[in-house]
Amino acid sequence: MVSNLPPERKGAITAALAGGWVADAASLGLHWLYNSERILEVGGQSPEFLPPRAEYYTKGFGYFAHEGKQVGDVSHYGAATGVLTDSLLATNGNLDIRDYQRRFRSFFGPGGQWRGFIDNPTRITLENFNAIERKAVEEAQSGMPDDLSDKQKRILVQKVMPYTRRLSGSALAQPVREAISLTYKEKAIQDAGVHLAETIDRNLVPASGADDMQLPAVSKLPPLVAAHSGSTNLLDVVEAAVRVTNHNDEAVAWAKCAAVLLDGLFRGEPLAKAMNSAIDEAPDQASLKRALESSELNGVAAGDTFGRTCYLQEAMPVSFHILNTARSYTEAIRANIHCGGDSCGRAWLIGPAMAAMHGVGGENGIPLSWLARVTDAATVYQDIESLVGN
Template sequence: MNRKKGALLGALVADAAAMGLHWLYDQARIAEIAGGAPEFRTPNGADFLGPDGRSLGYFAHGGKRPGAPSHYGAQMLAMADSLARTDTYDAEDYARSFQEWFGYGGRWTGYIDRPTRATLDAMARTEAEAEGGPFDRCGADDAQLPAVSKLPPLVVRHHGEAGLAAMVESAVRVTNAREDAVDWGLATAAMIGAALDGATPARAAEAARGVSDKIDGQIDAALAMRAAPAEEVARAFALHCQLEVAFPVIVHLIATATGFADAARANIRAGGDSCGRAIPMGAVLGACFSGDEARAIPRDWLARVDVPGSLAALV
């Protein structure tokens, strides 16, 4: 498997593996019900309840089968569909693909997060006021993990091109129109790009430096906890969806990874927004460990997911 294919499949597989326990915030509960193999668990509302019936998280994926993508994975596929259709990044086409996936009657059936709803509402207003767009200026004032979910196909398609940074900024702004969201998008793209170039996981994590002082500080803080398990790191930064807390956890997962499966399991056991963290982590590690049978995406994990034609066409 080449590194580009590894990045795309790694993102898809890591997201699907985490979906069953996504947004379960109690690490002890995850350990209790899933043990050492928390991947590809069938979503079950009972898993999210404590002994007293109290909710331990947010159960968002009822009815989904193991191996299906979360809404984060669907965001990535919306980008892949646009790239397959146009053979290049086109902001307006990507914005329309996003609407085709998540709008009323769209391809996605399932949970819709807040930035997606805000973006769709802005697209609807734009359509009503000026037929035909421009839909690519409807991003939400938000810096949560959906901002970076679309990036693996974009980076794979345009890796090494001079205009990639501008494309990343544009793609982030389609859904998340905030400067810090753009910065985290550029940092995520840099890690994926370094992995495609042959970097080790530790060097790929370091490649995110230089975007902003804030992100450099997050990387320093994550690497200062290099010896700690992912569960402890996630507790230290927090488990929720904001990139403010999720990005350093992603950096730690990547920098300390010794294999794809172990890192994906550590991400799930850390709890909270595991699917949101899974896509950038999975893209980097899928690329880094491609060609290393012992540490690459497990074959039986690959067999659990359906690879859409648009994603396969990129490699």
């Protein structure tokens, strides 16, 4: 599907996108356990793909968020990445903000498919969707004809809302008119309803996200970067996508940093070059440079130095340290889990980056057995292949 990718890089990018899903699923069992000693006690030297259990969190500080999840499942980070992937697949790899917003709201909102933890930016984004919609409806209602009764106005709003939630632009008029015609045959009332729908549509805004600078701003990027790798407008596309869930300038800056890193690796640049380019976009360049000073992999020490929580100013230097010092995909993912805290969030930068460099199988790539452990693996990997164009 994504035609601007060099054919010789499609295999690496396919591996990279799979690497995010594998890393997230591998980390889920001990996600948000902050005590590294407890992680080592529970998981030993191979802490990946543990079943999520509340008993792990009885010692040391942590938060058990994944009741009901099974080995191989991904976190809410992976679920959100899947939503953006579905949107890209539906739009030939292009970012359609309205389509992405609709899918995000439908998946995570009431009655949606997601069953699991809802993080702060997702919760506030869902609230913002409702607030933006209410404001758009109020603006549209203020311009409705005076000769309509209050009852007619209420019914018209009820008629058009299902369509403004899933259609936009020129696609609105005909189905809205047909829906209204089931109740009102008068052309003037139908015209008022179409105008109402189009006014609501114009007043919906693309920057619907929370004022939040946590990892959801970065974790969804791999499929988007793959779809726009090497394009001159990559960072503009990244910013637009990030502001759907994280309407925060610092979060956008960190996302651009992550996108430049991934784009460089996807295009085959050496890690050092990709990292240097990425650092230029970072809002805290000093922390990333400090993260690169050590030549010995130590995820626990990196967490002690920079922090383990979901905030990007902590997660990005930890991720840079692991990427710079790990020799293999397996080593990187285990170091990330041993670090503790938001390992699933960091997994969506560490996993794709390591897989872009080392591929699948062999001594350094994604273990084949790990690929097979991801829930619904065949569907996940088929979507990746469709997006990349294999």
